Amino acid sequence: MRRAAVPVLVVLGVLVAFWYAVAVPMNIKGVLTEAQRAGVVVVPESGADRRAASAWRLVTMNLSVVPDTWAQARPRLPAPHQVAIELWETTAQKKVTSKRSLVYHGWVTLSATLLGFAMGTGLGILLAIGIVHNRVMDMSVMPWAIVSQTIPIIALAPMIIVVLYSIGIQGVFPKAVISAYLSFFPVVVGMVKGLRSPDAMQLDLLRTYNASQAQGFWKLRLPASMPYLFASLKVGIAASLVGAIVGELPTGAVSGLGARLLAGSYYGQTVQIWSALFAAAILAACLVGILGVLERIVLRRMGGRT
Amino acid sequence: MSLVALALAIWAAGWAMNVRLATGAHAETAAVRLAVPLIFGVTVVLVWECVVRGLQVPLVILPTPSMIAARFATSLPILWADFVQTFVKGALSGYAIGCGAALLAAVAVDRSDFLRRGLLPVGNFIAALPIVGTAPILVMWFGFDWHSKAAVVVVMVFFPMLINAVAGLRETTAMQRDLMRTYAAGYWQGFFKLRLPAAMPFIFNGLKISTTLALIGAIVAEFFGSPTVGMGFRISTSVGQLALDMVWAEILVAALAGSLFYGAVALIERGVTFWHPSQRK
Numbered sequence: 001m002r003r004a005a006v007p008v009l010v011v012l013g014v015l016v017a018f019w020y021a022v023a024v025p026m027n028i029k030g031v032l033t034e035a036q037r038a039g040v041v042v043v044p045e046s047g048a049d050r051r052a053a054s055a056w057r058l059v060t061m062n063l064s065v066v067p068d069t070w071a072q073a074r075p076r077l078p079a080p081h082q083v084a085i086e087l088w089e090t091t092a093q094k095k096v097t098s099k100r101s102l103v104y105h106g107w108v109t110l111s112a113t114l115l116g117f118a119m120g121t122g123l124g125i126l127l128a129i130g131i132v133h134n135r136v137m138d139m140s141v142m143p144w145a146i147v148s149q150t151i152p153i154i155a156l157a158p159m160i161i162v163v164l165y166s167i168g169i170q171g172v173f174p175k176a177v178i179s180a181y182l183s184f185f186p187v188v189v190g191m192v193k194g195l196r197s198p199d200a201m202q203l204d205l206l207r208t209y210n211a212s213q214a215q216g217f218w219k220l221r222l223p224a225s226m227p228y229l230f231a232s233l234k235v236g237i238a239a240s241l242v243g244a245i246v247g248e249l250p251t252g253a254v255s256g257l258g259a260r261l262l263a264g265s266y267y268g269q270t271v272q273i274w275s276a277l278f279a280a281a282i283l284a285a286c287l288v289g290i291l292g293v294l295e296r297i298v299l300r301r302m303g304g305r306t
Numbered sequence: 307m308s309l310v311a312l313a314l315a316i317w318a319a320g321w322a323m324n325v326r327l328a329t330g331a332h333a334e335t336a337a338v339r340l341a342v343p344l345i346f347g348v349t350v351v352l353v354w355e356c357v358v359r360g361l362q363v364p365l366v367i368l369p370t371p372s373m374i375a376a377r378f379a380t381s382l383p384i385l386w387a388d389f390v391q392t393f394v395k396g397a398l399s400g401y402a403i404g405c406g407a408a409l410l411a412a413v414a415v416d417r418s419d420f421l422r423r424g425l426l427p428v429g430n431f432i433a434a435l436p437i438v439g440t441a442p443i444l445v446m447w448f449g450f451d452w453h454s455k456a457a458v459v460v461v462m463v464f465f466p467m468l469i470n471a472v473a474g475l476r477e478t479t480a481m482q483r484d485l486m487r488t489y490a491a492g493y494w495q496g497f498f499k500l501r502l503p504a505a506m507p508f509i510f511n512g513l514k515i516s517t518t519l520a521l522i523g524a525i526v527a528e529f530f531g532s533p534t535v536g537m538g539f540r541i542s543t544s545v546g547q548l549a550l551d552m553v554w555a556e557i558l559v560a561a562l563a564g565s566l567f568y569g570a571v572a573l574i575e576r577g578v579t580f581w582h583p584s585q586r587k
Contacts, residue, residue, distance in 0.1 A: 007424030
């Protein structure tokens with residue numbers, strides 16, 4: 001465990017240090033303008049000269065203002081600690097029901113994600129079972145399921161929202177539909193592969209036991225497909241979350257992580273964008289992590305070597 | 307109502323034809339393998355057309371395929387301009403930069419075991435995140451034109467490509483590397499003659515995953531601000547004007563571009579990794 005942790009921590013440390021270093025030239029021009037307004041002497045005094053100079057030269061000439069680049073109210077690139085503070089303030093220090101609480105917005109997005117994920121996974125598994133047991137369905141539907149993976153289906157998102165809105169359906173359901181179809185195809189493809197993974201020997205063995213098709217499904221195909229199912233579930237849940245976030249963009253939704261991103265980009269609230277982004281990242285990591293734990297429990301109960 | 311009945315009849319006929327073909331004597335031939343999904347696709351389109359006409363579904367909910375085709379044919383110049391803006395300028399340039407940078411990074415990471423053990427978990431983690439969310443930030447930094455879309459694509463394809471390339475460069479066995487050493491091959495000789503070719507199936511896997519990601523990134527980034535041209539821009543404004551036939555035409559372009567792009571990469575893969583078991587006939 002320690003052997004694995006040290007390099008990861010070093011890499012993360014380097015990334016954070018790099019982030020701080022980049023924030024300096026990114027923010028230096030704005031900081032210098034603010035400092036001049038506050039009466040501090042900055043080196044090229046005219047604004048035009050500063051615009052012409054390169055960011056790194058400005059940094060070397062005005063070393064005294066460097067700490068300010070990590071403390072602006074609306075920086076071009078907020079420093080890591082600013083994002084962390086914003087995250088802490090909007091999650092732990094606000095009431096969960098408040099419109100400014102990221103927990104509230106995260107829950108709005110999460111509920112759409114989970115509902116859509118459940119629908120997409122359920123339908124995907126059903127279709128996969130149909131494909132494995134029915135040759136006609138396999139030959140007609142499977143090529144389309146594979147081709148659909150190469151298509152940016154997310155382009156449909158704005159239309160689904162508007163169409164469902166125009167027939168009177170709004171709220172969590174339209175976003176869940178987008179999440180559902182984004183997680184649907186990975187599950188179909190993975191599950192078909194999984195249900196077909198038992199080899200001819202194993203299928204023959206069941207036939208010698210005089211097992212029916214249903215018995216073959218429950219006792220051999222379904223257990224054998226579990227590793228494949230979980231691999232595609234992890235892909236699917238990440239896609240579901242992206243779907244829910246993108247689903248919040250086109251209607252100008254007022255709540256949800258996507259809405260926070262959009263509002264932040266309208267009003268130039270960069271710290272808000274970054275904290276929403278990190279909240280989405282943490283959410284995705286938790287969801288994938290939970291599926292990983294579930295996978296380990298299921299495979300262990302089935303006697304797998306994990 | 308008669309149109310709906312016709313739709314049911316078409317569905318039954320198409321399915322019956324597929325059942326005959328798929329269970330018939332020639333089910334394993336290439337022609338049947340191609341024909342069955344095609345018949346299915348045509349059936350779906352015909353049923354769609356009949357049902358929408360028969361039930362008189364309004365345009366703002368679902369246009370008929372014939373209306374979409376007509377719109378597609380009449381607005382070719384607009385669609386082409388959007389395609390160039392989003393796909394050629396945004397997605398392709400971002401794809402090239404992102405995949406190129408990830409490959410170079412993978413070569414650098416591969417030289418150090420420490421870096422690899424540190425970067426792989428981090429890269430795996432980032433590859434699962436909703437990276438599209440960086441779009442508003444990058445649009446703010448790089449402006450509304452295609453540069454910001456390319457930047458989003460770079461960020462999106464970088465990590466999936468990196469982890470695939472790093473995994474691929476580890477693919478050789480100790481025996482194979484020892485053989486290179488007995489030939490007195492240097493690091494770069496071993497790299498170009500053994501490890502890079504061995505990594506190609508993995509690299510192409512990353513390249514194929516990235517084709518879809520590139521298009522998604524370029525389209526979604528346009529939802530956060532774009533010039534008045536581009537596929538994402540056209541989709542979001544046409545939805546606002548309830549011109550759903552235009553939206554569907556644009557989705558058709560996206561689908562064509564996505565599958566052709568993927569197909570092109572898959573073709574190159576077949577040429578480069580002809581020796582791999584999955585490519586042999």
